[in-house]
Amino acid sequence: MTVGDIRLMKGNEALAEAAIRAGCQAYFGYPITPQSEILEYLTDEGRKRGMIVLQAESEVASINMVYGAGGVGARAMTSSSGPGFSLMQEGISYIAAAEVPCILVNVSRGGPGLGTIQPSQGDYFQAVKGGGHGDYNLVVLAPSSVQEMADFVFDAFDLADKYRTPVLILADGALGQMMEKVEYHDYIPADHIPPKPWATTGKPKDRAPNVITSLHMQAEQMEEANLKLQEKFRTIATHEVRYELVEAEDAEYLIVAFGLAARIAHRAVELARAEGRKVGLLRPITLWPYPSDVLRALAARLRGVLVVEMNAGQMVEDVRLAVEGRAPVHFTGRMGGVIPSPDEVVTALNRMAANSVKHPVEAN
Amino acid sequence: MAQEPVQEPTAGELEAMECVYERPDTLTDARFHYCPGCGHSVVHRVLMEVLDELQIAENTIGVAPVGCSVFAYHYMNIDMQEAAHGRASAVATAIKRLLPDRYVFSYQGDGDLAAIGTAETIHTCNRGENILMLFINNGIYGMTGGQMAPTSLLGMKTSTSPEGRTVETAGFPLKIADMIALLPGVAYVTRQSVHTPNAVRQLKKAITKSFQYQKERKGTCFVEVVSNCPSGWKMTAVQSNKWLVDNMFSLYPPGDLRAPK
Numbered sequence: 001m002t003v004g005d006i007r008l009m010k011g012n013e014a015l016a017e018a019a020i021r022a023g024c025q026a027y028f029g030y031p032i033t034p035q036s037e038i039l040e041y042l043t044d045e046g047r048k049r050g051m052i053v054l055q056a057e058s059e060v061a062s063i064n065m066v067y068g069a070g071g072v073g074a075r076a077m078t079s080s081s082g083p084g085f086s087l088m089q090e091g092i093s094y095i096a097a098a099e100v101p102c103i104l105v106n107v108s109r110g111g112p113g114l115g116t117i118q119p120s121q122g123d124y125f126q127a128v129k130g131g132g133h134g135d136y137n138l139v140v141l142a143p144s145s146v147q148e149m150a151d152f153v154f155d156a157f158d159l160a161d162k163y164r165t166p167v168l169i170l171a172d173g174a175l176g177q178m179m180e181k182v183e184y185h186d187y188i189p190a191d192h193i194p195p196k197p198w199a200t201t202g203k204p205k206d207r208a209p210n211v212i213t214s215l216h217m218q219a220e221q222m223e224e225a226n227l228k229l230q231e232k233f234r235t236i237a238t239h240e241v242r243y244e245l246v247e248a249e250d251a252e253y254l255i256v257a258f259g260l261a262a263r264i265a266h267r268a269v270e271l272a273r274a275e276g277r278k279v280g281l282l283r284p285i286t287l288w289p290y291p292s293d294v295l296r297a298l299a300a301r302l303r304g305v306l307v308v309e310m311n312a313g314q315m316v317e318d319v320r321l322a323v324e325g326r327a328p329v330h331f332t333g334r335m336g337g338v339i340p341s342p343d344e345v346v347t348a349l350n351r352m353a354a355n356s357v358k359h360p361v362e363a364n
Numbered sequence: 365m366a367q368e369p370v371q372e373p374t375a376g377e378l379e380a381m382e383c384v385y386e387r388p389d390t391l392t393d394a395r396f397h398y399c400p401g402c403g404h405s406v407v408h409r410v411l412m413e414v415l416d417e418l419q420i421a422e423n424t425i426g427v428a429p430v431g432c433s434v435f436a437y438h439y440m441n442i443d444m445q446e447a448a449h450g451r452a453s454a455v456a457t458a459i460k461r462l463l464p465d466r467y468v469f470s471y472q473g474d475g476d477l478a479a480i481g482t483a484e485t486i487h488t489c490n491r492g493e494n495i496l497m498l499f500i501n502n503g504i505y506g507m508t509g510g511q512m513a514p515t516s517l518l519g520m521k522t523s524t525s526p527e528g529r530t531v532e533t534a535g536f537p538l539k540i541a542d543m544i545a546l547l548p549g550v551a552y553v554t555r556q557s558v559h560t561p562n563a564v565r566q567l568k569k570a571i572t573k574s575f576q577y578q579k580e581r582k583g584t585c586f587v588e589v590v591s592n593c594p595s596g597w598k599m600t601a602v603q604s605n606k607w608l609v610d611n612m613f614s615l616y617p618p619g620d621l622r623a624p625k
Contacts (some may be wrong), residue, residue, distance in 0.1 A: 026462055052461045056454070057487035064451035064484070068458030071445045072425070076458070094448050200443035200459070202423045202466050211437045213428075213446035 004185040011149040012037035012107065012176040015079075015169070018153035020045060023189025024103075025074040026052040028065035032084045033117040034173035035107035039079070059084040063091030063104075070100040071212045073199030075157055075189070079105035081173070082115060082123060092166060093132030097214030097229070101160035103153065104138070104168045107176040110337035118337020119173035119260060124314035127170045128288040135226055137233050139167040139240065140287040142258040146180035158192050163236055170287060172310065174260050174339065242285035243294060247273065251280030253349060254298060256319050257308040258284050260339065265308045268345035279349060287315070292322035299326035304356045308345055309333040328356055388412040390421040394438045399506075401601020403591030404432055406558040407500060407567070408439050411469070414571045415442070424467040425459050427452045431473040432506040450481025453488035456495045467578055469496040474515040475505045478540040482514075485540065492549025492583040496574040499541070499586065501616060502593040510596035514538040517611060522596070537615055541588045545621035551583035553621040557590045559605040563618070582624050590616045 009017065016038045019027065027046060029039040042053045052069070056062040062078045069076035080088060085106045095102060108123040110116035127140045139159050141152040149171060156167040200210045216222040244262075247269055248254065257265035262283040272279040282298070284291050299305065305327050307316040316331040323329055332348035334340045373381070387393075391412040396405040415421040421442055428436040430449035437444035447455040452470035460468040477485050477499050488497070504522055505511040512522040512529055515537050519528040529537075545553040552574060556567040567589060574585035590612050592604035599607060 026458065028458065054457070054461065057483055060451070061454040061457075061484055061487065064448060064454035065458035067447075067451075068427070068445060068455035069462050071455070072459050072462045074462050090448055091451070098446070200425050200445055201463060202425060203441070203443045204422055209437065209441055210443045211446070212444070213437065215434060215446055217435075 004183040006181060006183045008179055009146060009182050010037055010177060010179050011146045011171065013041045014146045014150040014182040015105065015153055015171075016041035016046065018150040018184070019077055020049050020051060021184060021187055022154045022157045023075050023193060024051060024077050024157065026066075026069040026076040028054050028056050028062040028069070028076070028078050030056050030059050030062050030080065030084060032081045034109055034119070034176050035079050035081050035105065037176070038105065038107075059087040060091065063088035063095070066102045067091055067095050067098070067100055070095065070102040071098075071200050073196035073201060075161075075193065076102045077105070078102075079107065081107050082109045082111045085123065086126070089126075089132035092138070093134055093136065094214050095166045096132075096136035096138065097134065097225070098212050099164040100166070100212060101164050102166050103156040103160055104166055105171065106168060107171045107173060109173050110335065116337040117173060119175070119310065119339065120335070120337055121172060121259060121261060121310040121314070122312070122335065123170065124287065124309070124311060127168055128290070128318070136229060137288050139163070139165060139236060139289075141167065141169050141242075142285060142287050143169065143171055143175060144259050144262045144283065146175070146178060146182050149175055150182050150184065154187055159240065161192070161194055163232060165232065165236070170259070172260050173337075237289035240286060241289045241291050241293070243291035244283040244285060245294070246281040246283070248280035248282065248298060250278050252278040252303045253306065253353060254280050254282055254302050255306045255308055255345070255349070256282045256284070256295065256315070258287060258315065261308045261310050264340055264342055265345055267342035268308075268349065271342055271346050272349055277349065277353065284315075290318050290322065292318070295319065295322040296324065296326070299323040302327040304352045305329045306345075306349055306352055307331045308340065308348075310339060311335055328352075388416045390415050390441045392439050392441045396439065397435060398432065399595045401592065401594045401604060402432070403502065403558045403589065404500060406564060407498065407589055407591070408433075408436065410558070410564060410568045411498070411571060412440060414568060414575065418572065418575055420467050420575065423465070424469070425463070427456045427459070427468070427470040429470070429472040429476045430507075431476050433471055433473065433500070434507065436471055450476055450479070451484055452476065453481065453493070453495070453497055454484045456497075457488055457491070457493045460493055460495050464494070467496075467575055469498060471498045472500070473506070474499070474501045474503065474513045478538050479514040482540070486544070486547075489544045489547050489550050489584045489586060492551070494578050494581050494583065496571070496578060496585045496587065498571075499588045500591050501588055502591045502596070503537070503612065504593045504596040506593045506596045510593075515540075515616075517615060539615070541586060541621055544586050549583050550586060550622055551577050551624050552585040554586075554623070555588040555590060555616055555618050555621065557608065557618055559592065559608050566618075577624060588616070590618065
């Protein structure tokens with residue numbers, strides 16, 4: 001691959017720059033730490049390069065502007081953090097139901113409530129279990145580097161357009177604020193954006209009106225709309241699972257972690273390997289759809305699974321669902337904006353190993 | 365009172381008649397689901413008439429609300445988006461920003477525009493978005509069964525003010541058009557009604573002007589229609605129109621509140 005355009009950037013800025021390069025035509029946002037650089041960068045750089053950028057009166061307005069912009073066929077985006085992202089949930093449910101493609105970014109912070117501006121993964125449940133009312137899923141991409149903060153914007157827009165569905169990039173305050181090298185490769189939006197004959201751009205005489213709605217008053221029609229949505233989600237779940245495996249081939253113990261926690265877990269794997277323990281890492285990249293199959297396949301030969309999160313233990317529920325009792329599943333995490341250290345993870349690994357000398361199957 | 369049976373004209377008689385009134389092309393054939401005598405259907409019709417006369421239906425995108433007119437797109441043969449309750453003007457803002465050469469309108473009732481959507485309403489107007497905001501004010505939540513609205517009159521009996529609205533519990537009726545008329549981004553604020561043929565003609569003029577101002581990018585146009593809700597008010601259509609004149613107009617008098625110089 002040829003060398004691209006290399007920059008040193010904050011995660012938030014790298015993401016914003018990627019949005020411009022991905023052909024994002026409209027951004028609507030409201031200031032909230034730790035993601036305000038996205039709004040600031042696009043106000044300056046995005047507008048210069050032709051993007052519609054509007055600072056809305058609230059996140060409620062932002063998400064409904066995204067709905068309107070996505071509805072006319074534009075690539076549209078908003079970003080926020082915890083409390084602001086909670087405010088958007090009504091609109092996100094409408095967008096998912098009305099099948100309007102767009103991308104959403106949650107540079108999450110410690111909660112609940114007003115919480116803190118420090119990084120957290122406490123919004124996992126909200127991100128992967130729907131978030132708003134009704135039966136829907138967001139495609140959720142979890143970057144773990146500044147490079148991925150940029151790369152996943154291109155992927156998110158492509159997925160959103162491909163499936164006519166909202167795609168969420170779930171980052172955290174550290175990924176948003178840290179500076180790293182980021183490399184941009186050529187991307188021609190026109191080669192990626194499909195025709196959007198459903199968009200509400202004004203009805204020519206020779207076609208029926210395009211109506212973007214999530215309203216189906218009759219129960220049978222509403223069920224039909226739901227079945228169609230579920231069918232789409234099944235297709236996405238079949239084709240779009242993404243994950244990374246590190247040193248998993250001979251692993252007796254597997255750490256499962258995403259985003260920032262996966263970076264820490266990666267270091268913990270190196271430390272544990274140096275001590276002679278056979279440890280691997282599974283990093284889910286799509287948090288929905290979840291890489292359950294790969295985890296289930298690995299689980300049968302594992303002595304234990306350690307889930308590392310920056311929350312009270314949320315993804316661990318999906319890990320248990322995937323493992324289905326084939327191996328013991330343990331959890332370690334920090335909350336409220338505290339980032340666990342690699343040493344803490346190794347300690348948790350050692351504790352888990354000490355408590356599971358024998359495989360539970362052997363033990364029987 | 366017994367009704368006279370309606371005598372359908374024969375095809376020959378129809379042929380001989382001069383057509384003075386017909387369905388606008390842009391109004392669909394769908395039968396209105398509105399209650400008999402409700403102002404919504406008249407406003408829908410007038411709006412579509414204006415699109416036809418200005419020949420802009422192909423270039424117009426509407427935003428439907430949540431409330432009685434939630435199905436507005438069943439009747440309007442144009443591209444439309446259905447907004448969440450209160451958010452129509454935010455949706456319309458984005459559509460207009462992306463497609464500045466199209467005509468964009470939002471259509472909302474009083475609960476939608478002046479209660480849950482107050483922030484979106486004020487800020488859309490304050491930004492001077494080049495859209496038409498149509499505001500149907502009948503002082504009640506019709507769709508949900510007749511609850512008190514922000515615009516319900518003092519003393520008005522609704523299912524959530526059964527003894528009549530009082531200042532102590534619910535504060536004062538919100539004169540949101542008057543508030544909006546203070547905002548410098550707004551081009552045109554007018555209050556109209558549809559209770560008489562002449563009022564309907566005045567409304568049509570106001571809507572026509574609004575689209576002309578939109579073409580000239582003069583800023584937000586806000587057209588309030590003081591309307592009735594025979595079902596919610598528990599009156600006949602005729603009684604409700606009289607009640608509207610006797611009660612609503614004293615607080616919400618028809619006329620322009622702001623107009624371009």
